[in-house]
Amino acid sequence: MSETPSPSTGRCPFPHAANRTSPATSRCPVSPNAAAFDPFSDGYQQDPPEYVRWAREQEPVFYSPQLGYWVVTRYDDIKAIFRDNLTFSPSIALEKITPTGPEANAVLDSYGYAMNRTLVNEDEPAHMPRRRALMEPFTPEHLKHHEPMVRRLTREYVDRFIDAGRADLVDQMLWEVPLTVALHFLGVPEEDMDLLRKYSIAHTVNTWGRPRPEEQVEVAHAVGNFWRFAGKVLDKMRQNPDGPGWMQYGIRKQKTHPEVVTDSYLHSMMMAGIVAAHETTANATANAMKLLLQHPHAWREICEDPSLIPNAVEECLRHNGSVAAWRRLATKDVQIGGIDVPAGSKLLIVTSSANHDERHFADADLFDIRRDNASDHVTFGYGSHQCMGKNLARMEMQIFLEEFTRRLPHMRLAEQAFTYVPNTSFRGPEHLLVEWDPAQNPERANPALLGAHVAVRIGEPSAHALSRPVVVERVDAVAEGIVRVRLVAPDGGALPRWAAGAHIDVECGDTGISRQYSLCSDPADTGAFEIAVLREMQSRGGSAWVHDTLHAGMRLKIRGPRNHFRLDEEGRRAIFIAGGIGITPVSALARRARELGIDYELHYSGRSRRTMALVDELAQLHGERLHLHVSDEGSRNDFAALYVDEHTRVYACGPARMLEALEACSEAWPEDALRVEHFAATGGKLDPSREQAFEVELKDSGLVLNVGADQTVLDALRRANIDVQSDCEEGLCGSCEVRVLAGEIDHRDVVLTRAERDTQTRMMTCCSRAKSGRLVLEL
Known part of the structure; x- marks a missing residue:
């Protein structure tokens, strides 16, 4: 590939033109679909995942001659890119995707525009020290302080149009409230709202859009004024560095870490922060409301059950988030999804497409507010460059949805055509017209509604x-x-x-x-x-x-x-063992083995036939394969007599005494032959007096956390703003499982098999701990 031109020139990077003697060798490997790819087209703006469906299914990594970028569309490939920020540099994330002409560049120069590195586009080793120094205000513990203010603003803005029967949610609320929250969080005075909105849109168009030549000068003036505005506000903040706000926090950090938090960094972050902290939230909420009102059943469900709102937010972010794509630069020759990509290549990683990848999200195009892995979405990115403000956005979106569902459950979309600011990466409708009958406003009949609210979950939903x-x-x-x-x-x-x-x-x-x-x-x-x-x-x-x-x-x-008690459907032989009510999962497994034609036998033990459920049904289904062991008839199951070879899997569920006996017998069986479903956890609650503190290194996020004797790993991850799903928090369900890259695990769950534990590659963060002083996790 050394003879190829730079991929960023827009010319085809393949050396197919060198030999035209054979049609086979002269054929361009860029497919017609790839050649036609245009992220500024209306098709991409309206629905990016649908626009690149062909790529996700047939050509997941392709070169776009129009854009001059390699385009990546599948979940696993995109997550791998986020995970490796050395091979895939974020340095071009804020680079103009459309180069501007000399006149516009001269305008920017006249304002002293010098946008530099921020947390978004900074390489290591500079990035992580800054991120660690500035992270604390973004943790769930600190974000709680902003909740009352977000609630107050949300209510005040809804009050303004609640009796009108019609509103443009974007113009009348969803830009101004997130902008006010962003300014409050940053410590910026709440002034010049309309001007800042204009600046913010200009920054988006300048960085990720394709402004026409006649628009470039106007955009440049807006961006230049935005830069000056950020500088003036920063100068004022330096006069009162003890004030509240993230920027003042950064100014104070500069005193102790001057080499980490520099002047140019603070100026760039001031400008980027104003955009990042509000524009994506405004767009995400507009997208969510549009999506929910287009699915009346889902809207009705969250109106009736507000506890569904946190996961509905995650599903909205997955299905129709405000971030369509990010950019990266390949620093060396690399393979992505089996495709050779040369060093110096620019990548457009279409995160919105990853969020619709059937390989990770079952029935991915279905909008399901109860989807149990919705928060696996990559809308916030992943790893060390994951969006620091994700939980502020989640909190705002939850409060917006709670207010709308409580006060305007009868809201519906008005007839309209949706338009978007054309750009590759950030999307939300420019307007969102809704309507309702004010006479049906619930608060008119029940004023007490105004005082009600549900608790906000700051962080990934449980x-x-x-x-x-x-x-x-x-x-x-x-x-x-x-x-x-x-x-x-x-x-x-x-x-x-x-x-x-x-x-x-x-x-x-x-x-x-x-x-x-x-x-x-x-x-x-x-x-x-x-x-x-x-x-x-x-x-x-x-x-x-x-x-x-x-x-x-x-x-x-x-x-x-x-399900954490699955049948190995590729297995050749199975023995199913049930005691008492343990027949419930075992009966379903035996039914499935019968359907698949697996050689199996089913053993069912109980005190007496009158206490054993499903016996007639089991006998009809399984015939001679069913073996009943009834105590008051003098029949007992002899586990030692079971024939278990390397092709046999044993599945068991029942009383603890029965499972303990099986565990003892399994010592003589081939490794990992026994699979068990437990009714209860055995580890017990955490006893700090008997525990040791240890460290967990998060390989992908670049963090090292201390896990105290009174903490679980899950607790420590949550406090550090790291997303990990959870449910039972007893080691029973397996939902909090993470991959372990190094260290010795003290397993305390009842999910993993003996062989799985022995690999030392997986753990349940809700209960398991470290035997050694440190674990390295793939997070």
């Missing part, structure tokens, strides 16, 4: 928020002390698909209790979930509530399904 309404269709006694419950969707529609071994969490009414129950029906039946629940003699409240309270027609909330 899976606890992903509740789903269901209706009890039937409750049947199926054995002594066991009821089978059939749950259906309230609207009679389909429920999410699930795989054998999955469970759901049932919220037990107003008791505050949540319990996990395995699904025991046919996974092919998307019309219902079925669980079987034993009334436990030592019930902590869950099973007693199910038996005493549930009845047909009752409405419940559930979470899931989730």
Whole structure:
């Protein structure tokens, strides 16, 4: 590739023109679709993921002659680029994507415009010391102080148009409130709102847009004035460095770290911060409201259940976020998705396309506010350059949605055509017209609504928020002390698909209790979930509530399904072992093995036949493969007699004593033959008096965190503004799993198998700890 011209020239980088004697050798490898790619076209502006669907599916890495960039469209490739900021430099992130003419450049020079490195476009080793020095105000603990102000502003702006019946949410609220919040956060006086909005748009067009030659001078004047404005405000701040605000915080840090927080850096960050802290939030909220109102069912659900709002925000950011793409520079010859990309190549990494990649997000084009991995989106980037202000944006979006759903649940989109400021990277509708009938405003009948609000979750939403309404269709006694419950969707529609071994969490009414129950029906039946629940003699409240309270027609909330007890569908032989109510997940696994034609046997133990559920159904399905072991009939399962070879997997669920006996027998079996589903965690709560502090190094983020004796790794990650999903926080569900690159793990979960633990490559951050002084995590 050494003979190729620079990719940034816009000419094709392939040396195919050197030999035209053969049609095969002279054919340009740039496909017609790649040649036609134009990120300034209306198709890209309206829907970037759809515009590059062809690439995501057929040509995930391609060269664009029009743009002079390599374009990357798949999730794994883009995350790998974010992860390696040495090979893929962020230095061009704020470079003009469209070079301007000499007249516009002269205008910028006349203002002394000297935009330099910021947290967005700075290489190592300079970047991380600055990021560490300036991070603290962005942590969830410090962001809480801004919540009352965001709530007050949001209410005041809605008050202005609540009785009008019609509004342009962008013009009348979604630009000004995030801008005011941004100025407050930065410590900038709240003045010249309209001017700052003009400046901000000009900065976007100047950096990521394609201004026509006749527009370039006007844009340059706006950007130059913006630069001067930022400098004047910074000079005022230096006179009162003890004032509140992130910029004053930076000025104070400059005194102790002058080589890290420099004058030119502060000036550039002042200007970039005003844009970054409000424009993306304004656009993201406008996109979210448009998306939610285009999906009335989802809008209705968050109006009825505000606890869904945090995850709805994540799904909006995934499905239609305000950041369409970022840019990087390849510092050496490298392969991306199997394609050779030469050193010096400029990359447009289409994060909005990654967020619609079916390889990572099942049914990716579906807008699902209960999507359990919505927060895996890369709208905020990833790794050491992930957006520091992500949780400020999340907080604002949650409060906006809460206010709209509480006060204007009858809001709808007005007839309109949506337009966007043409650019490669940042998008949101220029206007968002909505309408409603003021006579139906809920607060007119119930003024107390104005005083209500739900708690904001600052940070990535917990899976606890992903509740789903269901209706009890039937409750049947199926054995002594066991009821089978059939749950259906309230609207009679389909429920999410699930795989054998999955469970759901049932919220037990107003008791505050949540319990996990395995699904025991046919996974092919998307019309219902079925669980079987034993009334436990030592019930902590869950099973007693199910038996005493549930009845047909009752409405419940559930979470899931989730699965950490999966069948190895490539396996040749399986032994299923169930004790008591442990038959629930095992029955689904055995059903699936039967469908796949896997050689299997099913062993089911119980005190007596009258206490064993599903026996007739199991006998009909499995015939001679079913082996019952009934205590009062003198039959017991002899685990030592089981034949387990290297092709056999053993799946077990039941009482702790049974599982302990199996664990003992499994010592003689091939490694990792035994897979177990537990009913409860065994690690217990954290006892600081018995723990040791240790460090975790976050390889991708460039941070080192201390985990105190009274902290879990999950706690430390949250406090450092690092996103990690979680749910049970007992080591049962596996949702907080992370990859471990180095260090010795003290495993305390009940999710990983013995062989998985022995690899020392995965851990559950909610409970497991370090045996050594440091762990290195892939975060």
